[in-house]
Structure formats: C-alpha cells, structure tokens
Amino acid sequence: MTSQPLATLTTMRVGGPAEEILAAHTRHELQEQAIQLWERGDDWLLLGGGSNTVVADEGYPGPVLLVRTGGVALVEDPELAPGTVRIRVEAGHDWDALVAECVERGWAGIEALSGIPGLAGAAPVQNIGAYGQELSGVLHSIEFLAASTYDVLRMPAADLALSYRDSVIKQGLEGVVLSIDLVLTDAGVAAGEDGPEPLSEPIRYSQLAGALGVELGARVPLRTVRDTVLRLRASKGMVLDETDHDSWSAGSFFTNPIVTERFARGLPENAPRFPVAEAGPTAAVTTFEELAAGQPLRIPATPPERRVKLSAAWLIEQSGVPRGYRLPGSGASVSTKHTLAITNRGNASASDIGELARFIVQRVQQEFGLVLVPEPNLYGIEI
Template identity: 65%
Template sequence: MRVGGPAERLLVAHSTEELIAHATALWDDEEPWMLLGGGSNTVVSDEGFPGTALLARNTGAAPVAPAAGEAATPPGFVRLRVQAGHNWDALVAACVDRGWAGIEALSGIPGLAGAAPVQNIGAYGQELSQVLHSIEFLDRDSGAVRRMDAAELELGYRDSILKRGLEGVVLSIDLLLTEAAETTDPTAPVAYAQLANALGVNLGDRVPIRLLRDSVLRLRAAKGMVLDSDDHDSWSSGSFFTNPIVSARFARSLPADAPRFPLHEEEPQPAVTSFEELAAGVPMRLPQPAPEPMVKLSAAWLIEHSGVARGFRLPGSGAAISSKHTLAITNRGGASAAEVAELARFVVERVRQEFGIIMVPEPKLYGLEI
C-alpha cells in the first residue's frame, strides 16, 4: 500500500538455512519481530514496527519424490516443492508453461509462496487447499523442522491454524498438481461465473490452462488487482475485507438481490452405533441436530449498497475506495496508514448500520485498530 513506517532493523534470509538461523536467534532474543514475505497483505502503522522485520527470500521450485514412508505421488500428478520466498505469480506462470494445472486461477496474486497457506489464498473458484500437499515448518515450541500435511493446517476460507496462532515459520510448500500432456489441454472445470462469462463458456466447462490464466489476469487488472506502479487503484492490499459468512436464516433478511453463495456442509456422522463399534470401544453416538446452513456474502456488494461507492474518500484523505472495485482501499498518493485505517473504520460502521454485519479486515495489521 506504500504506507507505514520502517522497522527498527531489517534482516534478509536468502536461503532456508538463513531463514532458520535468523528465526531461531530472534526467538532466543525474545524481542518483537515480524516475518514478511512480499508484504502485499500487510499494513503497518505510520510509527513503524518496534523490532526486527525478517524477509523470506529463499527461492526455488522443483519436483520431488515422496520421502520414505510417504504415499506415492498419484499417476498423472507432479509433487512440486516451492521455497517460501519464491514469487507466487512467477510460480503460477512457470507451472502453466509446463502444463501443470491446479493454480492457474490464482494468477496475479501478489506475494510469496510461503504466505499462501497462512490464509489459504483463493480466487476465481480455486483455493490453495485444493492442491496443497504439505508444508515444511519450523516450529517455535520444539525448535524442530517438521513436515505438516495439509489436513493438519485446518485450512478454511482465508484461514488456517497458522493464522490462528500456531507459531513458527513456513520454509517451503509442496503442491500436488495435475500434469497435462500439452499446455493446450483443458484444465479443471471453470468454477466461477464471472470467469466463465469472460471466457465465453458455461460453468463446469474446461479450457486450456494458459487461456484461463490470461483471462484471470485481465479480470484482476480491470479491478486494479494486478500490481502496476502507474495505477493507484493497485496501490492496495487487494481485498481489504473478507466475504462475511452468515447463517442462511440471517441471509434471508437481506435484500433479495444481495449475492449469496451456499457453503458445502460436512457429511453428518451416522446417529447409530453398531455393535461392532461398541465392542471396539467407540462411544455411543447420539442423534445431533442438523447444522444450520451457512452462506457466504459478497463484501463488495455490502460496501457498495451501504452507500460507499467506488472512488469514495473522506475529506482531505489520501486513502480512497478503488475506482474499479469497492472491496479495495487504495493509496491515491501520499496517504498515511492512519488514513487507511480511518477509511476502513468508516466502511465497517456503514455496513454495520445498514445491514447489521461486522466486516473483518483481510490484511495483517500492525499498530492499527479497525
């Protein structure tokens, strides 16, 4: 966002070994420090950060074979290990060039690979959780490097156990991607209506991965979501708020034209315990009430329909809602972090007053209150 003050000290890790050594030393010092990838999803106060910023800059991506005791890579797939400091969009471009499918709809997302599992990045019908195999993790509590399967990360909508407080450092990530015979081969079904419209196909149709990547980049650029130093609409942290998840009952109280997307429900456990299970020590199950259906709302729609239009800015402020997309707060040149936070608070209050919904910021905030 080009706002915020400096850190007291800056360290750069150009290799995994340096990343481990710096992080371990910083934990031993017990001084405040922060780990940064590209910083694209971070907003720091104008006073800066009172400690050390450690930049992950270990790069590289290469196929790997399963370690001893691990399941074999399924036929038709490639297991790709990507270092934490590797540029995400450069990775997507390289995979498309090789015909490796599974992350092409995540094109144009700024930042580095190590940050991708922290909030389970997603866009245009794809999420990292669909292809993440595992991560290599430096655990603060044990001081050991261990491999964590994707299931251990409890990945959800822009969420993971890493975001909720598991302390450590992501050193690398392993992706399980589909191998296409040719780069012109179709990808997985198109799973996002806006993308399908842009491609001129129906939802569920298949298109070549390069065509899909190019279309995603055009869509993102049209929303100011591809970094461009000449475009102030891209001087942002991307989507500033997550799409709210509410009960279907609450969603019915909203205007009929409010977009809503039903969430997939977990399969309920059977209410009957078999004699075999009882003999094996399984506790007797009791019938459980069906969980209330949940739906995801459009944060952009809520903002716009609460009276905050594209291009809106508070008087005298250098921060403004993007002129292309109401979900982004942008720096129009000379904005302060305080002005960004002030505008974010205004948006939160307008949506709360209009719809009774509390918007949640998506970026990581340091020294700022929303």
C-alpha cells in the first residue's frame, strides 16, 4: 500500500493524492483486490495507464487500484476462420507494446492503432480507434469480473454494445476487465517465411492513405503502416514524449459530435462531415402467410434521420480557439499541434485543465449551438 500524487500516474500529469494506492501484478491479485474493495463498500478507482484520466487537485477520496498485469497468449479455437489467430491479452499489458508484437509476428488488424497510450483492459471500455481501425473490428470477447456477483464472465464483443468511444462498461456496467481476446489476420502465413513482408488490413482512412502514398483499400507492409501511424501521431503530439509538452495530455479531450443531417445542414459548408453507419432496415411488409397465422399487420416505421459525425477539432478552431491558446496565467493550453488536445505546459493544475475545457465548451456552444462532450474520465472536475 502506497500513497502518491496521481499526477505521477496519469499522462496529463495533474491530480492530488489518493487515500491509498494498491497494485495488482497478477490476474489473481486483480480479482482478489477488486473484490475486497467492493466488499469494503467505498468508492474506488481502477487505474491503468492513466492516459484517459484527469483527477482534481484535491486528489481522489478513496483507494486507487493499479492494473499491472501483463502477458499475451495464443488461444486454441476450432471455430477460427482459416488464416486468423486468436490471442488473449492481460488487462495490464501495454497497448502499444501489444501492437508492436503483433506487427512483428505478422498479425494484422490493429496496426493503425499504434501509439495509443494506455493498457489493453481499457481498450474495450472506450472502443479505441484511430486511422480507420477500431477495437470492435477485432475484439472477440473479454474476461470480466462482475461487481454484482464477483463471477468471472466471458462476454462476447456483441454483448458490449461497442460504438464510437462507447460501450456498456462506459455506460455503467460495473466490473473489472481481466483480459481481452482479439482475432487477427495471420498475414505472415500468407506471406511465408521467405516471401514478402506481411501486409496490413485494407487502408480505410484518407489521411493515412495519403501519408503512405496509396489509394484507399490498398494493403501495405505492416511495419510501414505502424511507422507511418507513429509519425502521424507524433506530429500531433499524440505519442508520449517526456520532452514534448504537447504530449502531456489525455489525448483527444473531446469526442467528435454525432448529429442529425438536419442539424449539420445549418453549419458552414466547409464543416467536415463523416457519415455514421445506421442499423439495417427492419421488414416493412407483412406476408400473407403471417396474416393467415394471425400476426398483426406490420406498419412501416418512419426511418430514423440520418446522422453524421462532425470534427470537434474544426469546431473548436472555428469558434475562435486556435492551436496553442492559453487563458491568462494558466499552465494549460490547447496543443500547439492541433486543437483537440488540452495540454499541461509543465506547471498546470487540474483546475487549469478544467477551466480551459469549460471555456472551449462555452465557445463552441455559443458559436454552433452544440455541447462538446469530454472523452477522458474526470474525477472531481466539472466541465
């Protein structure tokens, strides 16, 4: 049991002390300590890499449990499609180290998620995504310790309601992710030991395709994709770097708003818009056989209005908050590389971070009539 400022355990590098800090280095320790904390009845915080967490200057008024497990193992699965592998990753395993290992072993599917800070167990909570790939595209299942029963459950990805930066866990399903299972393409099998380098999944993000000099849908050597993504992320301050204050952040501080097409039509024509996949249509016709069987006439429902995703970075900049913007006397600023990150310039307090975030939300609301939603988990900070 130790106590230290949470500023030393989070990538934003702000936050006061916790009541106590515990660390779990094995899956058994993680289960046992989580159950003990639940039985105590106190509020407590599960903390992984600290890349998506901002804690108030007053600290956290309860225990903090650090996830420090690790390991990657192949899982035998007779139902796997040919040319794929299933791997089990402990919750405390460093995410980017996992991506690097998969690239080296010729396993494709998460190469565009290179450089994302944090641990594997947090990945399904946020449904992490970048450069055209999302965890939901490869997640098979998770091993989940349920707070309600203390049972360890194998939860299929389909039961997690994964969507843009969201899941049932983020929405309040209480428990602890112990491990995650991924199904990846074994690109090394297709290439062969003496053949060409294993290729990535098809490139689906225009900025990445441009940086690679290929068309959308092309496949590129895995190492090339990883190196290019790391370079792109570093150019935005999104790769952790002790010497770069733009990386002293929680990554993207706001999610990209999803709005109706009708609302989006009221924005300037040059506002970036990205289509959002909708659920497939339901049957709108009742067959004669169904009527004969006594089923009621099916009345076609009014289809939901199409939705689009907006660029939070564009909205922030167009509301008059440029890169590098800093409130007078504050130790926090908008990143000098892009407007979606709030950064610690070396002496910021959590209050500075919260004040700047509130200012940005107010400016965007005043200019465009919508409210930006913070992406990181905030404790003791009101936006």
